[in-house]
Amino acid sequence: MKNGTEKYSPLNRYRVKKFLNRTGLYILLCTITLLIIIPLVWMFSTSFKLKSQLFTKEIYWIPKVITLQNYTKILNNPSTPIGRWFLNSLIVASITTTLKLLIDSLAGYAYARMDFPGKKQIFGLLLATLFLPGVMFLVPNFVTVAKLNMLNKFSGVIIPSLASVFGVYFMRQFFMSIPKELEEAAQIDGANTVQIFIQIALPLAKPALATLAVIEFLGSWNDFLWSLLVLKDRAVQTLQPGLRTLQGAYTSEYGLMMAGAVIVAIPVLIIYVFMQRFIVQSVATTGIKG
C-alpha cells in the first residue's frame, strides 16, 4: 500500500459508507410506507369531512370541522342500509367460515390419513380443478343457483363457496405434517377412527384451523363479484356490492362513500393487525400453490 492514502482508515470509510447506505435505505423504505399509508389516511380524513370541505382551494389532511354526519347519514338512509349490509356480511362470512372448517377438516383428514379405494383418483381430480379459472364457473353456477331458487338468499353465496378445494388441500397438508404416533397409540387403546379424529387430530389442528378461519373469513368478507351477482336486493346485499350501490346512490358525495369504505375496511384492518403473522405466513407457504 502506498503512503499517504492511509489517512482514512479503510475501516472508518467502510463504517461511513455503511451508515450512509443504511440511512438511504430507511429513507426509501419510509417513502414507500408513506405511499402505502397516504390513500388510507385520505380515506379516513375524507370520511370525517363535510361536503363543503371537499372541494376547497387548500387540502386539509385533518378536517377543519370533524363531523360524524357522513356515518350517521349512510347508517340511517333506507336506500343505503349499511348497518344491515354489515350484519349480512358478518352472517355470511361467519357461516361460510364455520361450515368450511367443518367440511374441509373432515375431508382433509380422510385424504391425509385414511386408505380407501379411489382416494388417489378423487384427490387428483380435486387438485386438477385448482388450475381451472373461476370465469368458466360464473355463468353455469349462476344458472344453477337461480334454478335452486337461491338468488337473493345468503345460501346462494354460502353454498357454492363450500365446493372450494383450497381448504381441503390446506387441511390435508397440515394433517400429513403431524406425527402419526399419537393417533396410533389411541388406536391401540381401542379408539375408533371418528374418536381419533375428534379427540386427537382436531385438537392438534387448532393452529391450522385458526389460519384457515382467518383466510376464509377474509375471503368471504371481501368477496365482490359473486355476491354482486347473487345478492341483488338491497336488503340482502353484503358490504362489497353495497359499496357499489353507495357509489351509484350519491353523486360527488365523497365523504359518504369514504365513510362506507371505512366501515368495510375497519374489521379487516383490525383482523390484520392482530393476525398479521398468520396471514403473511399463510401467503408465504400456500402462495407457492397459487
Added chain:
Amino acid sequence: MENKKRKINLIPYLFILPHLIFFAIFVGYPFFNGLYISFFQYDYLRPEATTFVGLKNYIDLFTPGTVKFLEFWNSMKVTVTFVIWSVPFLVLIPLGLAVLLNLKIPGTNFFRATFFAPWVLSVAVISLIWWWIFQSEGGLLNYYLKMFGLPTPRWLSTMPYAMITIVVATVWWTMGYNMIIFLAALQDIPPELYEAAEIDGANSWQRFINVTLPMLQPVLVFIIIITIIASFNLLGQPMMMTRGGPAQPTGGGATEPVMLRIFTEGFVRPFQGSAAAMSVIVALIMVIFSYANFRIFRQRE
C-alpha cells in the same frame, strides 16, 4: 380377484362426502354445463326463450365486423394491454422490496406488514379510494400536481390515463402478495452461497446477479405466471373506477377488460349463452398459463 370379499369401510367416504357433494354440484357439473350453455341462446329469466343455436355463439365472436366481435376482441385487447402494463411493475417492485427487506435490518417486520396491508382490503374499498384520489375535481392527485404547476389530466375518463389509474390502484393493492412470496424464496437461499461469492470478491450487485437471480429463477417464473393469471381476472377496479370507459368509436370501452365484458353480456344483458362462450375462450387461454404454472411447480418439487 380376492377370494375373501373385503368389507369396504364406509367411514372414509363419509368424511369426504360433504365436501364432495358441493364439489360435484358447483365444480364438476358446471364444468360441463358451462360448455352446454354456450351452445344455446340462453336466458335464465325466460327459460321458454332458450333455444339451441349450435356453434353460433362462437361463430359470432369470430366473425369480424359484428358488434359481438368488436366488443369481445376489444375487451381481450384491453385485458392484454393491462397485463402488459401491470405485470412488469407487479414483478419488479415486489422483487425490489423483498431484496430490501431481506437485508435483515431493524424494522423489517414493520415494513413487511405495512407493504402487505393493502392486500387484505377488498377490491371495492381500494377502487373507491383510488377513484376519489384520481377525481379531476377535488381529487388529491390533481391538487398536488396543480400545486407544482404540472398538467392535471382527467385521469379517469381519458386515455391513456384511465388505464394508468387502474394499473396504479392494482399495483398498490397487490404488490405485497408477490413481495411475501419473493421474501420467502430469498430466505431459502443458503447463506453459504453469498459467503462464497463474497470471498471471491463479488460486490453486492454482482452477488445479486450471480447468486440471487439464478436461485430465484423458478419463483420468478412462477410469480410472473400467477400475476398474468390474476391480471387476466381484472374486473372490480375498472367496474368502479372508470366504468370501462372512455367509450371508443369502434365499440367497447378503452378500459373494459374481458371479465367486465362477460359480466355485462351475461348479467346485465340477457345473453348467458354468449357469455358462456366467451368464458370458455378466456378459460382456455388461462388454462394454458395455469398448466405452465403447474409444470414449473412440479419441477420445483
